[in-house]
Amino acid sequence: MFGLGAYEITLLTTVGIAVTVALSLNLITGFCGQISLGHAAFYGIGAYCAALMTKAGYPFAFAVVSGAVLSTVFGLIVGLASLRVRDDFLAITTMGAGFLFLGVVGQWDFVGGEMGIAGIPDIGLGKTAFMALTLLIAGLTIIYSLYLKRSWLGFVFDAVAADEDTARVLGLNVSRYKLVAFAMGTALAGVAGAFYAHHIRFIDPDSFGFIESISILSMVVIGGIGSVWGVVFAAIVLSLLPQWFQFIDDYKLLVYGGLLFVVMRFSPGGIAEIAQKLWSRFRPEKSSKMEGVQ
Amino acid sequence: DTVKIGMNVPQTGFAAADGLSALVGAELAVEQANAAGGINGKMIELVVYDDQASPKQSVPIATKLIEKDEVVAAVSGSYSGATRAAAGIFQSAGVPYIAAYAVHPEITKSGDYVFRTSFVGEVQGRAGAKLAGDILGKKRAVVITLKNDFGKSLAAGFKEKAGDFGVDVVNEYEYSIKDRQFGPIVTKVKSDNPDVIYASGYFFTAGPLVSQLRSAGITAPIIGQEGYDSEKFIKIAKADAEGVIITTSLDRDSKSAETVDFIKAFEEKAGYSADMVAASGHTAIKVLVDALKKAGTGDAAALRDAIAQTNLTASTGTISFNDLGEVQKDVQVQVVKDGAWHHYAIISDEKLLAPPTN
Amino acid sequence: MLQLKGFACGYGEFTAVDNLDLTVEAGSVFALMGPNGAGKSSTIMSIAGHVQVSQGSVLFDGEDITHLPARQRVHMGIAVAPEGRRLFPDLTTVENLTIGGYSRPKEEEKGNRERVFDLFPRLAERADQFAGKMSGGEQQMLAIGRALMAKPRLLMIDEVSLGLMPKVIDMCYSALDSLRSEGITLLFVEQNTARALEVAEDVCVLESGKTVWKGSAADAKANPKLLDAFLGLAETTTDGN
Amino acid sequence: MLFVDLLSQGLIQGSIYALIAVGLTLVYGLLRILHVAHAGLFTLGGYFGVLITNQMGSFTLALAVSMVSVGLIGMAIYRLCYQPILNKPPFVALIASIGLFIAMEEIFRIVFGPFGLSFDNPPLQENIAVLAMNFKAAEILMFFGAIFLLGGLAIIAGKSRFGTAWKATVTDPEMAESFGIDTIKVRYVNFFIGSALAAAAGVMVALLNNLVEPTMGSVPSYKALAIIVLGGLGDVRGTLIAALALGVIEAFGTIYLGEYLDRDAIAFAFLILVLMVRPQGLFGKAA
Amino acid sequence: MARLLDIKNVTVRFGGVTAIDDVTFHLDEGELLGFIGPNGAGKTTMMRAITGVVTPQEGSIQLMGQELIGMPIHARIRKGMGLSQQLVRPLHNLTVLDNVALAAGYRKTANPLAALFKTDRRAERATALKILDRVGIADAANAEPANLSLGYLKRLEVARALALDPNVVLLDEPLAGLNHAEAEKLADTIQDLQSDNMTIILIEHNLGEVMRICTRLVVQDNGRKIGDGAPEVVMKDPIVRRAYLGEEGDNAAA
Ligand SMILES: Nc1ncnc2c1ncn2[C@@H]1O[C@H](COP(=O)(O)OP(=O)(O)OP(=O)(O)O)[C@@H](O)[C@H]1O
Ligand SMILES: Nc1ncnc2c1ncn2[C@@H]1O[C@H](COP(=O)(O)OP(=O)(O)OP(=O)(O)O)[C@@H](O)[C@H]1O
Ligand SMILES: [Mg+2]
Ligand SMILES: [Mg+2]
Secondary structure, three states: OOOOOHHHHHHHHHHHHHHHHHHHHHOOOOOHHOOOOOOHHHHHHHHHHHHHHOOOOOOOOOHHHHHHHHHHHHHHHHHHHHOOOOOHHHHHHHHHHHHHHHHHHHHOOHOHHHOEOOOOOOOOHHHHHHHHHHHHHHHHHHHHHHHHOOOOOHHHHHHHHHHHHHHHOOOOOOOHHHHHHHHHHHHHHHHHHHHHHHHHOEEOOOOOOOHHHHHHHHHHHHOOOOOHHHHHHHHHHHHHHHHHHHHHHHHHHHHHHHHHHHHHHHOOHHHHHHHHHHHHHHOOOOOOOOHHHH | HHHEEEEOOOOOOOOOHHHHHHHHHHHHHHHHHHHHHOOOOOEEEEEEEEOOOOOOHHHHHHHHHHHHOOOOOEEEOOOOOHHHHHHHHHHHHOEEEEEEOOOOOOHHHHHHOOOOOOHHHHHHHHHHHHHHHHHHOOOOEEEEEEEOOHHHHHHHHHHHHHHHOOEEEEEEEEEEOOOOOOOOHHHEEEEEEEOOEEEEEHHHHHHOOOOOHHHOOOOOOEOOHHHOOOOOHHOOOOOOHHOOOOEEOOOOOOOOOHHHHHHHHHHHHHHHHHHHHHHHHOOOOOOOHHHHHHHHHHHHHHHEEEEEHEEEOOOEEEEEEEEOOEEOOOOOEEEEEEEEEEEEEOOOOOOOOOOOOO | EEEEEEEEEEEEEEEEEEEEEEEEOOOEEEEEEOOOOOOOHHHHHHHOOOEEEEEEEEEEOOOOOOOOHHHHHHOOOEEEEEOOOOOOOOOOOOHHHHHHOOOOOOHHHHHHHHHHHHHHHHHHHOOOEEHHHHHHHHHHHHHHHHHHHOOOOOOEEEEOOOOOOHHHHHHHHHHHHHHOOOOOOOEOOOOOHHHHHHHHHEEEEEEEEEEEEEEHHHHHHHOHHHHHHOOOOOOOOOOOO | HHHHHHHHHHHHHHHHHHHHHHHHHHHHHHHHOOOOOOOHHHHHHHHHHHHHHHHHOOOOHHHHHHOOOHHHHHHHHHHHHHHHOOOOOOHHHHHHHHHHHHHHHHHHHHOOOOOOOOOOOOOOOOOOEEOOOOEEHHHHHHHHHHHHHHHHHHHHHOOOOOHHHHHHHHHOHHHHOOOOOOOHHHHHHHHHHHHHHHHHHHHHHEEEEEEEOOOOHHHHHHHHHHHHHHHHOHHHHHHHHHHHHHHHHHHHHHHOOOOOOOOHHHHHHHHHHHHOOOOOOOOOOOO | OOOOEEEEEEEEEEEOEHHHHEEHHHHHHHHEEEEEEEOOOHHHHHHHHHHOOOOOEEEEEEOOEEEEOOOHHHHHHHHOOEEEEOOOOOOOOOOHHHHHHHHOOOOOOOHHHHHHHOOOHHHHHHHHHHHHHHOOHHHHHHOOOOOHHHHHHHHHHHHHHHHOOOOOOEEEEEOOOOHHHHHHHHHHHHHHHHEEEEEEEEOOHHHHHHHHHHOOOEEEEEOEEEEOOOHHHHHHHHHHHHHHOOOOOOOOEE
């Protein structure tokens, strides 16, 4: 279909999942200002839950929904923690939640322990349709994010991200809004995880570790925290990078690390900032409509 | 016109050390095969991609090897997760795939196109039990387990057969691959007062572990496995390494020309001495080359059958496969003596070492 | 003592104050006035070395300090009590004062602190409280006290009476008076026009970054148009209290 | 007896953590940057220690050279990497730092090889008996060295004028400048001390394990973050105590909870529990 | 006049400091109450106790007969309170206009689900612009708060409080940092609000304006209430004069 080979289909599926999970974190961290260094755990909860479901014979759709629900439940628990701790304390608390997830899953034979879950069934759609479905989900997530930014919910998130105390004095129920952000973000992460599990068809705790959390966060920050298109773009680029860089095999991670550093060092607003600068250079007379960074 | 063999191997990230050994071993095998005339006159080309030992990377790599590079077969020089995820792709594309040293039991269960030239963990664990009870004649064992697929399956095999050899497992402790400080475990082991310790790990965990056990005054023999099997282990543990016994696939004192050759050639090529992973990478390619010579490059099913029929002496011993694609070979027991690995015993109990068949 | 020549300052592209010429004589009291957003704070912070000077020069004792780092200005004798106080909130009162006197030898610290406590007894009562937890007025006292710890020859205070109660404002001004008698030069911003004109000798009035009036306080008082248009004082100069 | 043994093992582990984390706490305290690349400096210190000892034969010299050179590199990192992005949101420096850390690990691998290095003749291996317990001389040095260095640092940070200047620089560098504090110098000193301590920790850990690997910093990269948060972020005394506490918790945890959770999970479970009770950490000031 | 706010025996302690010591007073509908007292008297703390930022150790605070203590901040605000803080806290990622518009949209932000389904900000922005105009900073509507001078920010605080359409506004030193004319104008605006049926507590050190516009004064000193009543009467009280103006003796005239 569309002249795509299996390889391209695999990559596009990967990209679709990466975009979804990056935007899911963007809801929490970008929009609502609650930093999370343990997001991969929710991605993982979705993946594990969905994998167990389809292995037990339930349909994929049901597996996705239950992955999202379970992920949301844990997301709300961590969200409750965010009511208690802030900023860097929250960052480390969420990181801790990620390690707790790894510790529990790795020890728990019911979910395969350190061995992970192999033989996750093919959902029978075929690779192309699965890819299309993944991209559809990613597309819907983009649309939802764009809408959210314009809505009053997004407006309140802006305020909560800027200054919780002031937001309270303006009559905003900050706690509830934060929980909503965590719930939405982790639900989406759960969906992305369910797709991941049925794409790779093998999952183990390591796939959802600290490094994965960091790479998701990198997509958000490199893209431009809170921006939608920037994050989408960064998710695409960063998820494809390891494949593109195959030719520099030995230096791949070096280049990746260097890239994270260089982008942050020279364009702290991420790709969104670069795009905005370019845009205003070419359209100097009009005020730029590109969404950007604060 | 060449014959392409694919390989996924971690070249960067935390598993890069093993990746390097496996890759150099595989490259050596390819060079040797090409020097000997290749596959019926065609040269072999090894197509290598870095998978960072991650399933997420190995899946697109597998697809790419199959579709873009059109490899006739592939080898995994990677860890279990990446190998297991890629195995499914090779299986559904009908391209033979050989895991060089990944231990996850599920790998060969992907299907009939997937093979493994190294032991599954359980088999080696059972050999460890025999070593402890039968050969060393010990009774009270403490098991120190590396908490990953490798260590867990070793421990399972050990505990499964320990009783049969009269060994009582008095306690088991787990540690993570990131640990290098084992103070608390060592303290507890000391109070358990075992007469043998079965400790799984890789050279970089086992080196400090053995060292710390010894400096706490624990003198019980320590049994390790192929993860220890590197000169680096001795470099780290120094004098404390003396007397440590391991189960592995590579016999340093082997008289077999294959092994002697390999050890020499590898050191020349790599600049450091061969380890188990290097030998495994070498062996996997050798098995493939052998099968390719027999079956030619045209037909994947024929190639698969040829691999299944393998009966070949490689650096890691005489290789043949069971129905599941698991290797059947003897277990080498090596000991550290005078700062080097040496022959200690060989375990060739076919029933004990029978790999899983389903 | 202090001289601004063709001075302009701002933030990036934005020019907050343009083409300002002003001379503060040694030992005099100079008031900078004008409505919100006029550029008073920008001028002060620029003299302190924190807002970028885009044109002209700043001379102190005849020496060009336009590009001198802020840190060295305090050693020359310039101290500032900035707008918004800018205390170190998680340092205690005493620690804030210690920082204020950081440019002075350590031995002086205790004596200088006692002087500040004499001036603002309230601070002595709150000696070990974190600055961030103090009331608005207490913070203002501490900000002024902190600047005094540096034993400046030129003291700049942005909005002297902001948030202070009348009694403390009186104390403050009488303190400023005695500082002047010690030979300290004062440059301050004050919204309470009547008060400012009472104390100051010279006045400069800014609006939107432009100098609209300059001269002696006495002339300013006698200029109803100026008072009305820029200083918001109607013809009757009622004293705020 | 087992109890005392475990406790002492925990304290030794804790003192390693303390040496690593305290540099991080200094940096965090001053710049509010979660300086992950600190763990890279720790590894670099280890490499220098092993290489120089093996070359020159003197461990003391190696320790000194490693501390000084890593200290200088730390200063360079501050100047080139962090100073330009200080005013950006915290994520920015965090990601930059992570990128730097990944790149450093890879450079170590490429330059020093993937297998790691060991001492040819590791020093301080003698066993010393204390109250019927056996310790390596290196462990004893480690423990008392950490307590001594960090205790001293805590006193300086808490009491001296420089310590106050340091705290002032933390909250408002601009105002600190205004009162004559050379904030650039404060930051350089800070990075130098923090990085030199990381190097010392690296050398000591290299000695305890007789191994430095490219990935030696990966555990400290996040564990040290947990410790400084536990200690109250930016508080030297808190960091010291949090590090020791965590070492002890892990020691007992691995033995008695090892069946249910791994070492990291135990550490973080403890961290989360503490934060839920005291959101500002053990020694943090209430917000 | 109906009782709007009833403060009974409130005590607030911070560690060893007693910031408010057993204070009782009330606020009737339509009043413009001047709440004055020396620096550190506990005025701001009282504001915070009313809005819920600090919790009193003792006492009760009732709004229209309903106990506020124990209620979260946002819920109290939604009962019809607006707060203008002494230390300005603008939301830096929003423009001045949006700072106010967000407050003006309080009906849309009552719960997250409702907020999700609404996008139109035009009405709120129009309201916000009117309020900005009323406090005299409409010219800065599209500016970013970070670029504003203090006087503007103080008025932004007031504007935000008003945008909540409150029954009671608590203004903590809104006039500080404004010059005479500006202060007078804002004081007039505050008086207008009162005539628009808003009830107001005004904390101020600018006694001239306080005496001009307030209908009643409560004076606090060192955490204790030392005066309550008509402005002229209260200001004649020697205790008040001594505490506040620093006058010795009882004979000084108002
Ligand atoms: N950090 C900043 N970035 C950009 N512009 C600024 C900044 N600070 C102030 N401005 C602008 O500079 C101009 C002068 O501001 P400044 O603070 O000097 O005024 P001011 O006279 O002190 O006013 P006020 O009486 O309100 O304190 C104003 O237009 C203001 O918006
Ligand atoms: N969080 C706190 N911790 C400790 N003490 C505090 C805290 N908040 C306020 N205080 C103290 O309580 C007293 C009352 O402070 P408050 O801010 O209420 O005074 P205020 O009447 O508003 O004074 P001002 O007119 O100067 O603003 C002050 O002495 C202050 O130092
Ligand atoms: Mg100003
Ligand atoms: Mg106040």
